[in-house]
Amino acid sequence: MKELVVLSGKGGTGKTSIVASFAALARDKILADCDVDAADLYLLLRPDEEEKHEFWSGQVASIDRERCTQCGLCWQVCRFGAINEYSVDAIACEGCGFCYQVCPVEAITMEASLAGYWFMASTKYGYLSHARLRAAQENSGKLVALVRENARALAQKEGLGLIISDGPPGTGCPVISSLSGVDLALLVTEPTLSGIHDLMRIVGVCRRFGVPALVCVNKCDINEENTREIEKYCIEEEIKVAAKIPFDNVVTEALVARMPVVEYRDGQVAHEINNLWRFVLGELK
Amino acid sequence: MIVSVASGKGGTGKTLVATSLALSLDNNAEKVELLDCDVEEPNAHIFLDLKLTKSWNVCVPVPEINELKCTHCGRCADVCAFNALAVLEKKVLVFPELCHGCGACSYLCPETAIVERDREIGVVEGGASGNMLFFQGKLTIGEMMAPPIIKATKKHIDKDRMVFIDVPPGTSCPVVEAISGSDFCLLVTEPTPFGLNDLALAMGVVRELQIPCGVVLNRSGTENSAVEDYCRQEDIPVLLKIPLDMEIARAYSRGIPLVRGIPSWREPFRQLFRDIRQRISDN
Numbered sequence: 008m009k010e011l012v013v014l015s016g017k018g019g020t021g022k023t024s025i026v027a028s029f030a031a032l033a034r035d036k037i038l039a040d041c042d043v044d045a046a047d048l049y050l051l052l053r054p055d056e057e058e059k060h061e062f063w064s065g066q067v068a069s070i071d072r073e074r075c076t077q078c079g080l081c082w083q084v085c086r087f088g089a090i091n092e093y094s095v096d097a098i099a100c101e102g103c104g105f106c107y108q109v110c111p112v113e114a115i116t117m118e119a120s121l122a123g124y125w126f127m128a129s130t131k132y133g134y135l136s137h138a139r140l141r142a143a144q145e146n147s148g149k150l151v152a153l154v155r156e157n158a159r160a161l162a163q164k165e166g167l168g169l170i171i172s173d174g175p176p177g178t179g180c181p182v183i184s185s186l187s188g189v190d191l192a193l194l195v196t197e198p199t200l201s202g203i204h205d206l207m208r209i210v211g212v213c214r215r216f217g218v219p220a221l222v223c224v225n226k227c228d229i230n231e232e233n234t235r236e237i238e239k240y241c242i243e244e245e246i247k248v249a250a251k252i253p254f255d256n257v258v259t260e261a262l263v264a265r266m267p268v269v270e271y272r273d274g275q276v277a278h279e280i281n282n283l284w285r286f287v288l289g290e291l292k
Numbered sequence: 293m294i295v296s297v298a299s300g301k302g303g304t305g306k307t308l309v310a311t312s313l314a315l316s317l318d319n320n321a322e323k324v325e326l327l328d329c330d331v332e333e334p335n336a337h338i339f340l341d342l343k344l345t346k347s348w349n350v351c352v353p354v355p356e357i358n359e360l361k362c363t364h365c366g367r368c369a370d371v372c373a374f375n376a377l378a379v380l381e382k383k384v385l386v387f388p389e390l391c392h393g394c395g396a397c398s399y400l401c402p403e404t405a406i407v408e409r410d411r412e413i414g415v416v417e418g419g420a421s422g423n424m425l426f427f428q429g430k431l432t433i434g435e436m437m438a439p440p441i442i443k444a445t446k447k448h449i450d451k452d453r454m455v456f457i458d459v460p461p462g463t464s465c466p467v468v469e470a471i472s473g474s475d476f477c478l479l480v481t482e483p484t485p486f487g488l489n490d491l492a493l494a495m496g497v498v499r500e501l502q503i504p505c506g507v508v509l510n511r512s513g514t515e516n517s518a519v520e521d522y523c524r525q526e527d528i529p530v531l532l533k534i535p536l537d538m539e540i541a542r543a544y545s546r547g548i549p550l551v552r553g554i555p556s557w558r559e560p561f562r563q564l565f566r567d568i569r570q571r572i573s574d575n
Contacts, residue, residue, distance in 0.1 A: 016333050018302010018461045023486065044462035045300040045490040066373065086394055098468060098500070103394035104373045140464055142496030147464045148436065176302035176461050177332035180436040200547035201307065201335040208333060211433035229538075230545035256536075262484045 016205030018176035027051035030132040036169040040137035041185035054128030066117040074114035081106035148180040198233035227251035250283035300490030302461035305510035316561035329470040331429035342421035351410035352393035361405035368397035
């Protein structure tokens with residue numbers, strides 16, 4: 008089984024639009040949306056039906072006021088500023104349990120929190136594993152790992168050879184969780200100085216975790232000089248530029264119509280994404 | 293006064309809005325400070341004419357085992373909520389990138405065999421441009437934990453200044469760390485199904501933290517009115533609309549802030565600021 012993840016560093020470069028088009032073009036695959044903070048892929052794939060499950064993770068301290076002798080030890084040891092006036096600020100609490108361990112009168116308990124939900128959906132393009140972290144929760148990395156695990160388990164059961172993951176923006180915990188151990192990362196960038204800056208950082212993350220990378224320059228005609236800079240950088244780094252997709256409002260129109268752009272309208276964008284998909288398939292083999 | 297600029301979805305224009313808001317006041321008597329708390333991808337500096345002249349390392353404390361004292365009793369691994377320690381028969385393994393630096397293991401070790409040493413996970417950098425102070429946090433490539441860097445960046449907040457915070461995308465712990473303590477939160481979105489979905493998610497965080505908020509609608513002009521309908525329903529004010537415009541996109545691509553590239557935008561941003569200040573004082 009092969010795993011492809013689509014990443015970008017910078018948000019809003021077009022990851023989800025490209026993954027939705029791959030969903031329409033690829034065969035024998037499972038889709039996974041590893042952006043659990045702001046999962047959007049399901050909006051384009053429009054699930055027919057889905058299973059919903061609770062995701063319990065992390066612990067939050069809670070102080071029993073009856074038992075508490077107000078000795079203040081919990082407040083002293085907490086490094087996250089989560090204890091005020093002998094009660095716990097659940098948002099600030101890191102769930103380390105230090106206070107629970109040291110409380111001399113056992114007035115503190117650690118309670119699991121409902122951190123979010125995970126879903127397995129069936130769509131006309133195949134199965135989609137996705138999830139939603141509840142507002143202001145931690146543990147997005149663990150939920151991403153679960154989304155991938157669910158996708159792998161079902162792929163194995165159904166004999167599907169490929170997982171295509173839509174990754175989160177950034178370079179931190181959920182990105183590393185979506186990247187570790189995959190076969191290939193497709194990095195979608197745009198020819199803006201911010202896009203280039205963030206591309207270099209995400210290339211660094213791929214290197215660090217030993218994942219081979221390909222680059223796709225989206226909206227390549229917004230600034231052709233910057234597009235050339237990206238190509239030059241990729242040559243220096245020995246990374247292939249798999250596609251250059253021109254700016255076209257058809258991408259937004261397809262999004263508003265909630266369809267993969269390759270199914271919405273034939274044209275240069277659809278053509279380039281088709282070529283990109285063939286290139287990616289070739290690299291995966 | 294602290295105003296944070298956030299969005300659920302990435303790439304909606306947070307940095308564009310945060311830099312233009314800060315720069316629209318720069319010539320004024322207003323003393324301004326801009327913090328880039330998108331520490332995984334800090335981009336605001338690209339739009340500012342300044343040198344980062346100062347730098348501070350950000351470290352988290354991680355355990356170091358004194359094997360001479362350690363009896364391999366396993367207490368440290370038992371108390372660690374993050375699986376950052378594994379005790380074998382004759383050795384303790386430490387996984388520093390999993391450690392949250394809570395200090396429980398060293399405090400509770402019965403043999404005082406654990407000391408904490410600092411591990412660098414990123415930097416905070418600072419500089420000035422005219423009247424404006426600027427600080428940015430930067431997470432080291434390959435590191436997982438953004439919140440300690442955000443916290444260290446926010447230590448530089450000068451309460452006498454008008455402070456703007458560029459927030460990371462998403463809805464989880466880095467976002468909470470960045471926007472908590474703000475007097476107002478601007479949510480930047482776009483008129484697409486993604487923009488709407490992610491705005492509603494970001495609203496969940498802002499409501500949880502009980503911070504007053506308003507919306508900036510970027511790349512407006514398409515027929516889709518769902519975002520504005522949502523804002524009306526939820527009684528969230530739309531404070532500024534920025535149209536989908538190639539001239540704006542090109543200026544952005546070259547790292548030119550909107551209020552400098554197209555100076556006619558200075559006044560709408562100053563009006564946005566006056567609106568925000570009014571709303572904070574009414575609140």
